[in-house]
Amino acid sequence: MQMADKPYKFPDSSGHFGPYGGVFVAETLIPALDELNAAYDACRNNPAFMAEFEYELKHYVGRPSPIYHARRWSDLLGGAQIYLKREDLNHTGAHKVNNCIGQALVARYMGKPRIIAETGAGQHGVASATVAARYGMECVVYMGSEDIRRQAANVYRMKLLGATVVPVESGSKTLKDALNEAMRDWVTNIHNTFYIIGTVAGPHPYPMMVRDFQAVIGNECLVQMPEMTGRQPDYVIACVGGGSNAMGIFHPYIDVPGVRLVGVEAAGEGMDTGRHAASLTAGTPGVLHGNRTYLLQDEDGQIIETHSISAGLDYPGVGPEHAWLKDSARAEYVGVTDQEALKAFHDLCHLEGIIPALESSHALAYAAKLAPNLPKDKILLVNLSGRGDKDMHTVAEKSGIQF
Amino acid sequence: MSRIQSVFQRLQASGRRALIPFITAGDPDPELTVPLMHALVESGANIIELGVPFSDPMADGPTIQRASGRALAKGMSLRKVLDLVRTFRAEDGDTPVVLMGYANPIEAMGPDRFVAAASDAGVDGVLVVDYPPAECEAFAAVAKAAGIDPIFLLAPTSTEQRFDDVAKIGSGYIYYVSLKGVTGSGALDFNDVAARLPQIRARVGMPVGVGFGIRDAESARRIGEVADAVVIGSRIIEELENSPREQAVANVKAFLRNIRTALDQIEGAPR
Numbered sequence: 001m002q003m004a005d006k007p008y009k010f011p012d013s014s015g016h017f018g019p020y021g022g023v024f025v026a027e028t029l030i031p032a033l034d035e036l037n038a039a040y041d042a043c044r045n046n047p048a049f050m051a052e053f054e055y056e057l058k059h060y061v062g063r064p065s066p067i068y069h070a071r072r073w074s075d076l077l078g079g080a081q082i083y084l085k086r087e088d089l090n091h092t093g094a095h096k097v098n099n100c101i102g103q104a105l106v107a108r109y110m111g112k113p114r115i116i117a118e119t120g121a122g123q124h125g126v127a128s129a130t131v132a133a134r135y136g137m138e139c140v141v142y143m144g145s146e147d148i149r150r151q152a153a154n155v156y157r158m159k160l161l162g163a164t165v166v167p168v169e170s171g172s173k174t175l176k177d178a179l180n181e182a183m184r185d186w187v188t189n190i191h192n193t194f195y196i197i198g199t200v201a202g203p204h205p206y207p208m209m210v211r212d213f214q215a216v217i218g219n220e221c222l223v224q225m226p227e228m229t230g231r232q233p234d235y236v237i238a239c240v241g242g243g244s245n246a247m248g249i250f251h252p253y254i255d256v257p258g259v260r261l262v263g264v265e266a267a268g269e270g271m272d273t274g275r276h277a278a279s280l281t282a283g284t285p286g287v288l289h290g291n292r293t294y295l296l297q298d299e300d301g302q303i304i305e306t307h308s309i310s311a312g313l314d315y316p317g318v319g320p321e322h323a324w325l326k327d328s329a330r331a332e333y334v335g336v337t338d339q340e341a342l343k344a345f346h347d348l349c350h351l352e353g354i355i356p357a358l359e360s361s362h363a364l365a366y367a368a369k370l371a372p373n374l375p376k377d378k379i380l381l382v383n384l385s386g387r388g389d390k391d392m393h394t395v396a397e398k399s400g401i402q403f
Numbered sequence: 404m405s406r407i408q409s410v411f412q413r414l415q416a417s418g419r420r421a422l423i424p425f426i427t428a429g430d431p432d433p434e435l436t437v438p439l440m441h442a443l444v445e446s447g448a449n450i451i452e453l454g455v456p457f458s459d460p461m462a463d464g465p466t467i468q469r470a471s472g473r474a475l476a477k478g479m480s481l482r483k484v485l486d487l488v489r490t491f492r493a494e495d496g497d498t499p500v501v502l503m504g505y506a507n508p509i510e511a512m513g514p515d516r517f518v519a520a521a522s523d524a525g526v527d528g529v530l531v532v533d534y535p536p537a538e539c540e541a542f543a544a545v546a547k548a549a550g551i552d553p554i555f556l557l558a559p560t561s562t563e564q565r566f567d568d569v570a571k572i573g574s575g576y577i578y579y580v581s582l583k584g585v586t587g588s589g590a591l592d593f594n595d596v597a598a599r600l601p602q603i604r605a606r607v608g609m610p611v612g613v614g615f616g617i618r619d620a621e622s623a624r625r626i627g628e629v630a631d632a633v634v635i636g637s638r639i640i641e642e643l644e645n646s647p648r649e650q651a652v653a654n655v656k657a658f659l660r661n662i663r664t665a666l667d668q669i670e671g672a673p674r
């Protein structure tokens with residue numbers, strides 16, 4: 001399970017994680033990405049920039065987020081102890097805001113007054129709209145019309161925050177199409193626009209930059225877990241859509257021996273039905289959205305439509321660093337179905353008084369599968385990436401309830 | 404000398420510009436593609452850019468997105484595009500065909516297998532929108548070795564370093580994207596193009612074609628005064644979309660003839 005003993009140092013200078021990652025975009029974007037690369041490099045090596053980022057995370061987001069021992073749930077499951085990293089308690093209700101603050105500060109450094117974003121569940125759109133309001137920037141959010149239907153409350157939140165939400169009608173009308181449309185906007189408005197990508201995907205330097213901003217999650221855990229339990233966890237478990245909450249909690253643990261990293265993908269209606277979004281488990285390598293990674297595609301290399309009950313996991317690709325962690329066996333990836341995620345959602349509501357996001361419920365469901373088979377002194381750390389208020393409608397619909 | 408190089412040599416000798424229409428293979432349906440290609444040649448096309456449809460055409464505007472969608476709905480695939488080229492080649496041994504598309508269908512076939520199959524089908528050039536030079540040195544070398552010109556884009560945002568990067572591994576011609584934006588966008592900045600083209604041509608040592616945003620005889624003529632080739636895509640696809648099926652080919656021919664005439668009125672070499 002352990003990788004070579006030298007410290008983990010990816011990506012390389014051209015943005016590759018082994019064969020994955022890179023810069024696969026049209027020429028017009030190349031100079032913009034070079035410019036971003038240089039700007040991000042200057043920012044992360046600038047103590048004043050990093051101090052401001054940390055200040056904002058503390059006073060605006062409410063970090064550090066606590067870790068909570070889900071004792072009743074663990075007791076009921078009868079095995080390993082489950083601890084939750086409470087990203088749901090962040091301002092705006094998910095981990096997404098960590099990255100948005102970082103990128104908005106880079107945008108400000110670059111003098112770009114307009115930000116654009118893509119969103120699936122709406123969490124990244126809300127976080128982008130929030131930081132745009134906070135820093136006085138114009139904000140345009142692209143969102144698939146199918147997701148607009150599923151996430152009406154978040155659409156309204158974005159509008160309240162002053163953002164323009166643009167419905168995307170192309171392709172499957174979900175997250176991947178929103179990303180295509182945001183890229184088209186960016187290529188047209190490069191001179192004044194900063195594209196805040198919401199996950200560890202896209203062309204270099206995005207996968208690295210988003211990971212770095214989200215790594216605050218894992219870095220806090222490295223300190224908090226020994227304080228609470230006297231040691232580091234045996235497993236770190238996170239859901240994987242594009243992979244940002246997972247990368248954020250995994251990355252600081254990569255060089256820590258004995259910690260198993262498990263990414264949980266959406267198995268939708270079941271892996272064998274073909275209606276899922278499990279790119280790492282069921283996909284093959286290819287090139288999409290600026291990087292080489294695992295993709296759900298047909299034999300001809302056309303991207304296929306995905307399915308998940310959670311809009312935030314409904315994406316046919318995955319961040320390239322996860323592809324690399326899979327191939328190098330430093331992390332393992334599993335699938336959890338819509339039904340399993342729903343059960344974990346309800347269990348957490350009833351037993352712990354926490355309403356989790358449907359995305360996060362996938363990670364919870366895997367922990368619930370794993371815990372009973374492990375001794376009581378084992379520790380599972382689950383990234384509770386967001387709160388479930390946005391999912392009320394979806395869950396109610398599944399239970400046959402109407403508001 | 405490649406078919407593409409000899410086309411440019413012949414045209415340059417007579418002071419003419421290359422006319423390069425773009426159509427999406429399989430749009431509006433696969434049976435129409437080869438007849439349409441022949442019709443393009445009859446109306447004055449010198450090189451044909453044939454779009455390989457992709458599910459996620461990130462660099463394309465709504466018109467070419469729709470074309471791609473229609474073609475995929477009719478079952479078009481990279482393999483079938485190559486079959487269409489082979490059929491075209493059986494009757495036309497002279498007109499170069501350049502495939503234009505995205506990386507993933509090529510990755511799925513395997514770049515080496517793709518190059519072999521494309522060369523066998525009679526493809527002359529490939530332009531992979533999301534394969535910038537740094538990510539496709541090996542692919543470009545394999546293509547060149549098989550007699551296929553790897554064609555690269557330059558944009559208004561490109562630096563002189565980029566001119567050198569594409570000159571090093573590209574061949575055939577350079578495709579200058581005339582505006583910041585996606586295919587089919589509106590505002591074409593003639594002054595920018597006129598200012599940039601001589602620099603680029605001097606630096607890359609290859610003919611330079613200009614595309615994105617050329618919609619009529621007037622814009623084609625103005626671009627033709629400074630470029631070696633004029634590429635027209637979205638406007639032809641709109642012609643196909645807006646014509647009754649039995650008239651589509653005739654309408655495209657009439658449109659393209661008009662462009663050809665305008666280009667042929669230009670006197671002398673590109674400025």
Ligand SMILES: Cc1ncc(COP(=O)(O)O)c(C=O)c1O
Pocket residue numbers: 094095120121122123124198199200239240241242243244245246311312313357359360385386387
């Ligand atoms: C709460 C929550 N968790 C997870 C995700 C999935 O994204 P990622 O895999 O980048 O963390 C989303 C995306 O919208 C989300 O809102």
